[in-house]
Amino acid sequence: MLHFSLLTLAALALILGQSSLYALPLSPNPAIIIVTYIGQFYSPIPGLAISFILGYFLDISTGTLMGSNSFSMVSLCYLSYMISKRVVMQNLFAQAVLTFFFFMIHSGIVYLLFKFFNLNVFGYEFLVTSLQNAGATALISPVLISGIKKMERLLRFENARGAGSKDIQV
Amino acid sequence: MLFRFAKKNKVSVTFMSLLIVSILLMSVDIKKRGKLSVFDELLLDASSVVQNGITSSYHTGRNLWFGYVYLIGLKEENERLKNEASELRERINALRETVHENQRLKSLLSFKESSGYNTETARVIGISPLTSFKTIMIGKGSVDGIKRGMAVVTNDGVVGRVFSASPNTSKVLLISDRNSDVDAVIQRSRDRGIAEGGDSEFIQLKYLPKNADAAVGDLVVTSGIGGVFKKGIILGTIERLDKKTGGIFQYAEIKPAVNFSKLEEVLIITDSPEENGR
Numbered sequence: 001m002l003h004f005s006l007l008t009l010a011a012l013a014l015i016l017g018q019s020s021l022y023a024l025p026l027s028p029n030p031a032i033i034i035v036t037y038i039g040q041f042y043s044p045i046p047g048l049a050i051s052f053i054l055g056y057f058l059d060i061s062t063g064t065l066m067g068s069n070s071f072s073m074v075s076l077c078y079l080s081y082m083i084s085k086r087v088v089m090q091n092l093f094a095q096a097v098l099t100f101f102f103f104m105i106h107s108g109i110v111y112l113l114f115k116f117f118n119l120n121v122f123g124y125e126f127l128v129t130s131l132q133n134a135g136a137t138a139l140i141s142p143v144l145i146s147g148i149k150k151m152e153r154l155l156r157f158e159n160a161r162g163a164g165s166k167d168i169q170v
Numbered sequence: 171m172l173f174r175f176a177k178k179n180k181v182s183v184t185f186m187s188l189l190i191v192s193i194l195l196m197s198v199d200i201k202k203r204g205k206l207s208v209f210d211e212l213l214l215d216a217s218s219v220v221q222n223g224i225t226s227s228y229h230t231g232r233n234l235w236f237g238y239v240y241l242i243g244l245k246e247e248n249e250r251l252k253n254e255a256s257e258l259r260e261r262i263n264a265l266r267e268t269v270h271e272n273q274r275l276k277s278l279l280s281f282k283e284s285s286g287y288n289t290e291t292a293r294v295i296g297i298s299p300l301t302s303f304k305t306i307m308i309g310k311g312s313v314d315g316i317k318r319g320m321a322v323v324t325n326d327g328v329v330g331r332v333f334s335a336s337p338n339t340s341k342v343l344l345i346s347d348r349n350s351d352v353d354a355v356i357q358r359s360r361d362r363g364i365a366e367g368g369d370s371e372f373i374q375l376k377y378l379p380k381n382a383d384a385a386v387g388d389l390v391v392t393s394g395i396g397g398v399f400k401k402g403i404i405l406g407t408i409e410r411l412d413k414k415t416g417g418i419f420q421y422a423e424i425k426p427a428v429n430f431s432k433l434e435e436v437l438i439i440t441d442s443p444e445e446n447g448r
Contacts, residue, residue: 044181052188059195067195074188081181117200 003046005151010034010054028136029103031058033095033144035073036102039080040089051077064110065119072109076102092142099141103134271434278437281325287400289437290314295339297431304347304367306330308436311338319398321439327404327427328352328392329436340438344430345405346373353395354405354424359383362393365405365424373406375422382420386411390424400439 014031031054038047055073059066080102089095107130114121176183275291282289292314296307310316312335322329322342330350333343343350347367354365354375361382363375378384388408394401406424413420 045184048181048184048188052191055192056195065196066199067192067197070195071189071192074185074192078181078185113196117196 003042003050005155006034006038006042006148007050007053009148009151010050011057014054014058027133028140029106029133030137030140030144031055031069031073032076032103032106032137033099033141034148035077036080036098037089037145037148039077040084044078044081047077047081048074065113065117068110068113071113072106075109076106079105089145095141095145096138100134100138103137104130107134274435277325278435281323282437285400287437287439288441290316290440291435291437292316292340293435294433297433303349304344304430305333306342306344306430306433306436308340308342308438309338310438311336311340313337315440316340316438321399321403322436323399323403323439324428324433324436326429327406328399329428329430329433331398332438342436345428346371346426346430352399352405353393354390355393356382356384356408357389357391358385359388363390363422365390370423371426372409372423373426375408375424376419378420378422380413380418380420384408384411384420384422400441 010031035051035054038050042050051073052070055070056067058064058069058073062069087094087098089098107126111121111123111126278291282291290310292308292310294306295309298305298307306329308316308322316332316335318332318335320332322331328345330342330344330347333341335341345352345365345367348369350367352365353362355362356378359382361378361384363378363382365373365375368374375384375390386408390405390408392399392401392403392405404427406426406428408422409425410423411420412422
């Protein structure tokens with residue numbers, strides 16, 4: 001239920017981002033925040049599946065190279081899962097910084113995939129845009145994470161990673 | 171063995187599988203770039219419904235907000251433009267007034283030059299509200315050389331005579347007042363009479379012989395006799411004529427050439443009354 005709710009929330013955040021946030025000078029990517037959060041606090045296999053679906057949805061809706069965002073989101077989720085024992089999104093600052101770096105990693109992966117498949121992408125412009133959008137995404141990350149936590153409370157969720165359950169360390 | 175490895179490394183295997191699927195997706199997409207599968211299209215359509223709803227809500231809100239803010243700005247701008255328009259109207263009005271004044275003064279100057287009289291131009295500063303005593307107040311007085319009895323005219327014709335002069339203002343008795351009388355002559359036939367004011371706006375032409383050749387529309391001018399008004403200044407035109415009155419005179423009414431209610435500037439003929447009679 002929670003995974004489905006999270007996926008719905010993520011999809012809504014993505015649609016909202018694409019529908020309304022284009023009017024802003026910066027384009028934050030809520031999917032990065034959600035994927036990073038899922039990697040940190042959710043069971044890895046459903047988390048990876050959600051990340052893949054989110055990436056796939058992002059691919060379809062943005063019209064970019066199909067699979068590039070899926071690849072990137074799955075990678076980010078796995079990376080987030082791997083570092084979750086050492087780095088945790090405990091406070092607003094950590095949430096923003098981690099989101100920023102994950103956005104840049106995502107941009108790097110997408111850039112490399114584009115280069116690998118011989119698609120036109122201009123390095124400097126891509127870097128500048130990525131930095132700006134990473135900043136914007138980092139700024140909204142505490143808000144979105146707070147929203148996810150509220151949703152979790154509503155669903156009386158107790159975080160479960162693996163077989164057991166543990167308290168959310170956010 | 172493979173199954174056991176997969177079971178032991180579930181996360182890594184899932185991760186790798188999803189990466190491989192992604193790479194396959196990319197490979198397929200590169201081959202048929204831009205073409206979506208039926209599933210993709212369905213997913214896109216489903217999302218577009220939500221997306222359209224959000225977009226239209228966003229635009230509605232945006233339009234409302236900017237419409238409201240714009241209207242506030244519009245109100246202020248409207249006020250500013252109204253004030254500006256009002257100021258411009260005042261300026262245009264002032265300019266029109268200047269143009270009219272210029273025209274009137276030009277006419278007076280032209281009359282002054284053509285008549286050869288020594289004159290003083292004065293502005294009308296007041297009109298008597300009494301109908302029984304028709305006077306106007308002018309903005310020049312004894313300091314400017316204005317004396318009692320001097321003739322007051324415009325380029326249209328006779329206005330009246332100076333009735334009293336204070337240092338800076340003078341009172342002018344209009345020709346239409348019952349106390350005014352001027353020796354007059356019908357310009358066409360040269361028949362003489364006495365033009366006197368009355369209660370109406372018309373001037374009465376009295377003592378006009380019954381056999382005088384007078385007709386409605388004839389121009390009546392000053393005769394120059396009497397020493398106040400010089401010869402040939404227009405008094406007005408005969409508006410009504412009555413030859414059937416008893417006695418030896420006929421009676422005529424003259425419509426003054428000057429519209430006393432619209433007087434703004436006048437000329438005072440400053441030549442001494444003794445010099446008159448040219």
